[in-house]
Amino acid sequence: MNEAKTLGIPTYDVAVAGSGFAGLALAAALAKAGLAVLVADPASAETLTAQGYDGRASAMALASIRLLRELDAWDDGNSQPIQDIRVSDGESLMFVHYDSRRLGGEPFGALIENRFLRARLFSAATAAGATVRGGTGIARVVPDAFGAEVVLSNGDRVRARLVVAADGARSGLRTMAGIGVRGWRYRQTGIVLTVAHERPHGGIAHERFLPNGPFAILPLPGNRSSLVWTEREDTAPAILALSPDRFLEELRARFGDFLGDVTVTGPRWHYPLALQQAQRYTADRLVLIGDAAHVMHPIAGQGLNLGLRDVAALAEVVVDAARLGLDFGAADVLDRYQRWRRADSLTLLTVTDSLNRLFATDFAPVRMVRDIGLGVVNQIEPLKRLLSAHAQGTVGKLPRLNAGQPL
Numbered sequence: 001m002n003e004a005k006t007l008g009i010p011t012y013d014v015a016v017a018g019s020g021f022a023g024l025a026l027a028a029a030l031a032k033a034g035l036a037v038l039v040a041d042p043a044s045a046e047t048l049t050a051q052g053y054d055g056r057a058s059a060m061a062l063a064s065i066r067l068l069r070e071l072d073a074w075d076d077g078n079s080q081p082i083q084d085i086r087v088s089d090g091e092s093l094m095f096v097h098y099d100s101r102r103l104g105g106e107p108f109g110a111l112i113e114n115r116f117l118r119a120r121l122f123s124a125a126t127a128a129g130a131t132v133r134g135g136t137g138i139a140r141v142v143p144d145a146f147g148a149e150v151v152l153s154n155g156d157r158v159r160a161r162l163v164v165a166a167d168g169a170r171s172g173l174r175t176m177a178g179i180g181v182r183g184w185r186y187r188q189t190g191i192v193l194t195v196a197h198e199r200p201h202g203g204i205a206h207e208r209f210l211p212n213g214p215f216a217i218l219p220l221p222g223n224r225s226s227l228v229w230t231e232r233e234d235t236a237p238a239i240l241a242l243s244p245d246r247f248l249e250e251l252r253a254r255f256g257d258f259l260g261d262v263t264v265t266g267p268r269w270h271y272p273l274a275l276q277q278a279q280r281y282t283a284d285r286l287v288l289i290g291d292a293a294h295v296m297h298p299i300a301g302q303g304l305n306l307g308l309r310d311v312a313a314l315a316e317v318v319v320d321a322a323r324l325g326l327d328f329g330a331a332d333v334l335d336r337y338q339r340w341r342r343a344d345s346l347t348l349l350t351v352t353d354s355l356n357r358l359f360a361t362d363f364a365p366v367r368m369v370r371d372i373g374l375g376v377v378n379q380i381e382p383l384k385r386l387l388s389a390h391a392q393g394t395v396g397k398l399p400r401l402n403a404g405q406p407l
Contacts, residue, residue, distance in 0.1 A: 012038045012131075013328075014318070015150045015160035017138040017173050019048055021058070022290030022307040023166030024121035024132075028071045029315035031128035033407045035322065038131045038160065040152055045134035049122060051115045055194040055266025057226040058117060059205070059218055059301035061109040063393030064308045066404035073124035078116040080221045081107035083203035085391065089359065090210055098388050102381075108205070108391045109305075111218050111226055138163065138173060143285035147329060162318065162329035163286050169276060171292035177283035183276035183295070186356065188213050189236035190298055191229040192269040194220065195251070198260025201225055207299075208254075209359035214299050215254050224265070228298050229254070230273065240270055273297055275353055281342060282334040289314060294345045297352045305393050306348055312399035313340045319407045344396065 014030055016023045019041035027037045041048060059082070060068070068074035085108055088095040100107050126132055136154040147161045165173035174181075206217040213230025220226055229251075231239060239250055248264060255262055276295035281288045290307035317337045321328035389395045393402065400407060 009159050011159040012036045014162045016164045016166055018166035022311055024125045026311045027130040028124040028128050031130040033319045040133050040136055040138050042137035043134055048134045051119050056114045057111050058304050059111055061305040061393035063402040064305045067312050067401040070401050071124045073120045075116050075120050079110040079112040080219045081110045081203055082205045083107055085205045087207045111220050148285040165288045165292040166290050169291040169295045174292050177286050180279045181276050186273040187233045188230050188273045189233050190271050190273050194226050194265050195262050196224050196265050197262045281338040285329050287334050296349050297356050299352045299356050310341055312401035316399045
């Protein structure tokens with residue numbers, strides 16, 4: 001369905017604020033199903049299509065990869081399957097080892113550099129017919145009984161039946177709609193970078209719980225890995241200010257030598273860690289997805305996957321309503337999305353918050369219980385299969401796209 005005009009004003013079925021991964025994935029899904037979609041982002045058009053290397057990567061669960069394949073947005077050639085996951089607690093000899101070949105055969109997911117994922121999503125959205133406009137965001141939404149007038153930051157006006165806030169943790173649309181958030185900041189900083197190493201990683205992802213926070217080593221194509229290094233917020237600035245040589249010393253002390261010599265490739269990124277949940281996911285003609293709806297600790301690498309489950313659920317709700325001739329921007333349709341997604345989000349936010357607090361405790365009896373727990377879990381195959389399914393994102397009522405089925 002192409003863009004239409006009402007009284008000279010361009011009219012779309014759906015207007016999306018933000019061209020991050022969630023916004024582009026939703027645009028691709030809806031446009032592929034025949035809806036007219038506008039994506040508006042204040043970043044310049046050149047920025048939206050830039051593909052420069054910056055060292056950042058994303059861990060995609062199996063359910064997210066299925067969605068991306070359905071959207072023609074997955075890149076097998078530039079991704080690294082995760083075949084094993086190894087979870088350990090500091091210097092303890094206890095650990096949990098998940099082997100995908102013993103627990104069902106399919107990988108847990110894959111790592112892909114953000115530059116490749118973004119390029120594929122941008123291409124998928126535009127190839128499906130979505131209009132992506134850089135250099136202008138959505139400044140205001142004026143809802144009415146039939147849709148909403150959408151005022152762009154450059155002064156242009158369009159109409160849409162539904163507006164989607166995919167504009168991040170500090171969502172301007174969420175604030176304008178009067179939707180509050182609950183949550184807190186952790187006294188931790190996330191440091192993200194890519195390293196090269198001498199030995200092959202074998203497709204194994206490592207999650208190490210160290211005294212100052214989790215230290216994740218995630219396999220990339222070739223002899224490279226993406227690091228998500230959690231550090232206390234009072235020590236992180238000093239680490240980030242170190243010279244390259246001294247920074248590498250600190251990194252090696254945590255990384256170890258099991259993959260041989262390690263070197264840093266590309267820049268270091270850092271950001272404060274927080275938990276945040278929007279009090280509701282919908283307003284009049286407006287719905288929240290991704291970080292606009294929820295922000296979680298990176299302890300399990302599930303933040304983007306949670307956002308892509310929002311995408312799959314919202315796309316299914318909207319497309320099903322449209323096919324029945326219903327007003328897919330109406331409150332009762334959006335309530336179905338909210339009921340579906342808030343419970344899943346709240347569960348995962350609670351689990352990751354609890355894990356972070358549990359492993360941040362250095363109290364000796366708690367450490368002993370943790371180590372016993374890791375050893376017990378490692379011996380119980382049915383429990384490992386269940387936890388593996390959670391890592392793959394294949395537990396519960398899955399939207400069709402997450403199950404690898406077309407809309």
